[in-house]
Amino acid sequence: MAYWLMKSEPDCFSIDDLASRPAQTEAWDGVRNYQVRNMMRDQMRPGDLAFFYHSSCPQPGIYGEMEIVSNAYPDPTQFDPDHEHHDPKARREEPRWLLVEVRFRRRFDPPVLLEVLRAQAARLQGLRILERGSRLSVTPVTERHWNLIQKLGAGEG
DNA sequence: GCCAACGTTGGC
DNA sequence: GCCAACGTTGGC
Numbered sequence: 001m002a003y004w005l006m007k008s009e010p011d012c013f014s015i016d017d018l019a020s021r022p023a024q025t026e027a028w029d030g031v032r033n034y035q036v037r038n039m040m041r042d043q044m045r046p047g048d049l050a051f052f053y054h055s056s057c058p059q060p061g062i063y064g065e066m067e068i069v070s071n072a073y074p075d076p077t078q079f080d081p082d083h084e085h086h087d088p089k090a091r092r093e094e095p096r097w098l099l100v101e102v103r104f105r106r107r108f109d110p111p112v113l114l115e116v117l118r119a120q121a122a123r124l125q126g127l128r129i130l131e132r133g134s135r136l137s138v139t140p141v142t143e144r145h146w147n148l149i150q151k152l153g154a155g156e157g
Numbered sequence: 158g159c160c161a162a163c164g165t166t167g168g169c
Numbered sequence: 170g171c172c173a174a175c176g177t178t179g180g181c
Contacts, residue, residue: 033176034176034177035176132173132174133174133175134175135174135175135176
């Protein structure tokens with residue numbers, strides 16, 4: 001089993017949105033980066049766990065935890081001309097973009113903010129979100145980092 | 158296949 | 170809104 005960190009802008013889709021969905025499950029669509037697509041396709045599997053990270057907001061950070069509940073499959077929004085993530089170069093017989101389905105597990109209350117992660121930088125060395133210029137919307141998390149962040153979420157930092 | 162121009166991300 | 174960092178595009 002692997003661990004991940006997945007970013008979303010909460011104005012667009014937040015952990016509260018996920019928690020209020022039927023079955024608390026959602027298709028994580030809109031990924032338009034090849035590195036992320038390949039990670040989802042080749043490495044992400046049902047049963048993996050992921051942090052839900054809120055980006056581009058007043059208090060960026062990890063707001064909770066979810067489970068990957070499907071393998072990667074074609075993202076239908078790439079074929080929809082009216083969708084903001086439409087890709088005119090994508091063809092149904094040769095999809096360019098994939099998604100996975102995720103299910104809510106729990107919130108961190110309070111969230112583990114980016115500033116808290118930065119304060120633990122020495123112990124979180126290698127965590128991709130803390131690296132300079134890190135922009136990928138999905139990144140792997142080591143088990144060691146996962147467990148440490150769990151403790152931060154429980155106020156045991 | 159190089160690389161400049163351009164677009165996007167995301168913290169601040 | 171700024172801007173650094175990085176990915177993508179497209180002319181050559």
